[in-house]
Amino acid sequence: MYRWRSAVRAGVLAELETFLNRHHIAPIHGIAVDDIARQYVGRGKCLRSTFMYLGWLCGADADAAALRAAAGLELLHAFALVQDDVMDEAQLRRGEPAAHVRFAARHRRAALPGNASRFGESAATLVGDICLVWAEKMLRDSGIGRAALDRVWPRYDAMRVELAVGQFADLLNDARAEPGLGAVLAVARAKSGNYTVRRPLEMGAAMAGCDEPTRTALGRYGRAVGEAFQLRDDLLGAFGAAEVTGKPGDTDLGQHKASTVVVAALELADTVARRELTALLATPQPGDAEIARLRALLVATGAREHIEEMIGDRTAEAWRLVAAARLPEPQRHLLDGMARVCAAREN
Template sequence: MSATVMDETQFRVGVDSLLKNLLDDKRKNLSNKDVGLLLERLSVFVLGGGKRLRSAFCYWGWQGAGGSGSAEGVIRAAASLELLHAFALLQDDIIDHSATRRGLPAMHRQLAELHQSSHWHGPAADFGIGGAMMLSNLCLVWSSMLLHEASEDAQQIGTLKALHQGTVADATYGEVLELILQSERRYDKCHCMEVVRYKAGRYMFMPALLMGAVLANARPEVFSCYQDFGIAIGDGYQLRDDLLGAFGNPSLTGKPNTDDFREGKPTVLIAEALQRFDGGTLKRAYELYGNPHISPREISELRDLLRTSGAVAAIERLIRECAATGATALTRANLATNAKEEMTSLAQRALQRSC
């Protein structure tokens, strides 16, 4: 039986419909309306934004490996990935003290505002953080649950769950390493790239592609192809994200473009810049970067330093190298032509985006 071909819009509708039904059911089955109020906010967060690139890579990974029959299992796997990402974003915003996400207040900020406007007892910020953490945990649980329902084949389920667990572990390793480097102010390129690999290369698209391959019973060479392709595009995605975090338009990205500066994030961008500075310029960069009270004028000064150092151009070169590595990886397996074209297009969108 040939694969069920959908376009990306149809597949996204299927994923969003499944997520909506799941979240509605969880909320309706609650006896406590107060908890349901928080789940309503979670539903808005999950359904109201996001590029759904993981979903698309999962689907075309399945198609490329010769997936056949109904796409229902792939839709469940893709929805699982979206909930897994929601779990990561909710926690990431807490760690980074982010004010906004997807053009709205970050979840911990929303819940703090709810606490404050309701005149509840205790610190509103603590309620916001605690509530967002618990909602993120629910996303992780439901993500695992959906994946368990993606196939009737026990071996496939075991492989999918192993991928899921490995993805959570890799993202956690990356987050911990980032916290350590940020605390030590250790901005060497090697360690900053290691954060990129854990938090993006092995997290962003590789698991989605491999899950699609699992559900298609793909050949070994397809798994190898997808792993290298997914890592390369995931690395490049994070490098682009670092540029947007420093120079992006918040009205397009939905998040601030000063957080990395204030937090002192160990990005490859800052690592590239610092290795080019010496003397007074290096000292000035360390004075500015990671200063929680940095002024708008000083942010402009730091942006100028990043540009004139050649660091921005260097990151653009690295992104092009990631694109080339990914393109080469796609030639190593006999993939369906239309799927290969779609994955190439998705990679371009991921690496050249402005939001």
């Protein structure tokens, strides 16, 4: 499993490097757009492309064109990450300054006219737009036949709209509004879970011509694993794992995000704990002491344990779905392994 996943990632990154070299954009006022794109596509785990290629393998043999088609999802992911960083005012991505921060710094060094921060946000948004166009081009020019691509496009379009709608809903995602756990999970499912696992799997399976029962089984598996992935992401966002996320561990708590673990804590807390949670979440700019207390309350209310149980439930459901699916043993083994990767955020 590990060797297969490493080989797929290496193949995806090689295809992306070839594509970016072929579509090189000359520096604009000394700013290398390609360098920003490489920061966002060259250092990730390539989960989305791996799942799309795995969907393909559930109905067809290994194929270089299929891998190339799947690799384009990393450019779509780069688009999403760049825009997400702008909207969240994130400072880091993959352990380095985020795109808008880098562009703003370049603006200041060159003493260009206008507001550096505004320039950085606008330039980063445009780089995201370029990545969005490149993503579709890489899929279209992958070498996959037209009939196979025709089966992919409706699902690809639906995924992109779902991603945007989920991101829009996330703009209103604030723990101070005290949304319910079901509502928060629905937003996370659209913005991250489905987009990371379910839709790529379905796209790959459709491209390979898998039958309806197989596509349905993969879709159900993808929904369960995608939710486990997002739940784990929420725990990492609250308790910190910069070596995994490349971002500060207190990002979600500091930005008052209504993540599943925070909302679960509000629902599980007794009156005293809930009052303290509400007060801490209302703090405009929580410092280290407030973040530490919030984390302690997430544990004390049982929210952290509750989310871990939800992850376990969804992982077990995914394994049951794989066991019942009419798939060859090698593919079932890979699906089981990828479920573990997403649930535990393994390297």
